[in-house]
Amino acid sequence: MGKTKEYSCDVRQKVVELHKMGSGYKKIAQALKMPISTIRAIIKKFQSTGNVMNQPGIGRVSILSQRTVKRMVRVAKKSPRITAGELQKLVASWGQKVSKTTIWSHLHHHKLFGRVSRKKPLLSSKNKLERLQFARHYWNFKWDRVLWSDETKIELFGNKHQRWFWCTQRGSHMEKYLMPTVKYGGGSLMFWGCFSARGPGHFVRIHGIMDSIKYQQILNENLTASARKLKMGRGWIFQQDNDPKHTSKSTQKWFTDHKIKVLPWPSQSPDLNPIENLWGELKRRVHQRGPRNLKDLERFCMEEWSQIPCHVFSNLIRHYRRRLRAVILAKGGSTKYWLKGCQ
Numbered sequence: 001m002g003k004t005k006e007y008s009c010d011v012r013q014k015v016v017e018l019h020k021m022g023s024g025y026k027k028i029a030q031a032l033k034m035p036i037s038t039i040r041a042i043i044k045k046f047q048s049t050g051n052v053m054n055q056p057g058i059g060r061v062s063i064l065s066q067r068t069v070k071r072m073v074r075v076a077k078k079s080p081r082i083t084a085g086e087l088q089k090l091v092a093s094w095g096q097k098v099s100k101t102t103i104w105s106h107l108h109h110h111k112l113f114g115r116v117s118r119k120k121p122l123l124s125s126k127n128k129l130e131r132l133q134f135a136r137h138y139w140n141f142k143w144d145r146v147l148w149s150d151e152t153k154i155e156l157f158g159n160k161h162q163r164w165f166w167c168t169q170r171g172s173h174m175e176k177y178l179m180p181t182v183k184y185g186g187g188s189l190m191f192w193g194c195f196s197a198r199g200p201g202h203f204v205r206i207h208g209i210m211d212s213i214k215y216q217q218i219l220n221e222n223l224t225a226s227a228r229k230l231k232m233g234r235g236w237i238f239q240q241d242n243d244p245k246h247t248s249k250s251t252q253k254w255f256t257d258h259k260i261k262v263l264p265w266p267s268q269s270p271d272l273n274p275i276e277n278l279w280g281e282l283k284r285r286v287h288q289r290g291p292r293n294l295k296d297l298e299r300f301c302m303e304e305w306s307q308i309p310c311h312v313f314s315n316l317i318r319h320y321r322r323r324l325r326a327v328i329l330a331k332g333g334s335t336k337y338w339l340k341g342c343q
Helices: 009-020 025-032 036-049 066-078 084-093 100-109 125-137 212-229 249-257 275-288 294-307 310-318 320-329
Strands: 146-155 188-196 199-206
Touching: 009 025, 009 036, 025 036, 066 084, 066 100, 084 100, 125 320, 146 199, 146 212, 146 275, 188 212, 188 275, 188 294, 188 310, 199 212, 199 294, 199 310, 212 249, 275 294, 275 310, 310 320
Parallel strands: none
Antiparallel strands: 146 188, 188 199
């Protein structure tokens, strides 16, 4: 029969002190109202270990040898896409049969956890080199002088991120727990926007298909007006990505004619454009309001864009050098700033 009661360290220490004073087991048991067998066990433990504290247990003996575990961890690090089932078969070929749970347990102990691969654009060697050169060349650049821009598509029912809820086992199919979806997103709208460290610039809806002519029209009506609104003064620089309509000859001529300086931009670099963070913030805000039609969607987008706090814009630029540092550390490769929307 196992122990039914565990005495505190103070009580056990009292037993040892009485024993040192010359009291016998029976006398100590009567004084402390404890079984003689317990008194004997406490004193015996003290004589062998030198204290009355509980000794740490060794736990269950591992089925796998340390050599096998180290070998398995090396395989997982070298081939990160290997599955637990494949590792299980591999370990079996080494002469030891274990369950997938054991495989997971050992990998978790070595800080290896299963994760879903993030989707990111493929970066060629040329792309990486351009990104690395950009990060190094513009390390000390005055980013508060940049007017950032981009286009985005916002779907009516486009908030496809997972949502958690609490319910009983049988209630998961009730309407209040469901996330309604509509084929093709239920419709969508395209927008162009810009911002600087001072706050949001103009934000306009794009009607129809976006081409170079329409892009130049948007710039003509909103670019310099946004710079004046944000009090950029002279010497500001415009940022855009390398979309064909942005880099077409007619668009480049428009910039030359209007004497607007454009920031050279490395291809495949949405993680370097902080406006991507704003698109994510805008979409969360809009879908929290639950637009029911495209008219609601447009109105909510316009309202929420102007209501994003100014400190959000300033913080994105204040900490911009962190993005450059991440690119340099990755030697031009992908960084953690590559958001879900940056695809």
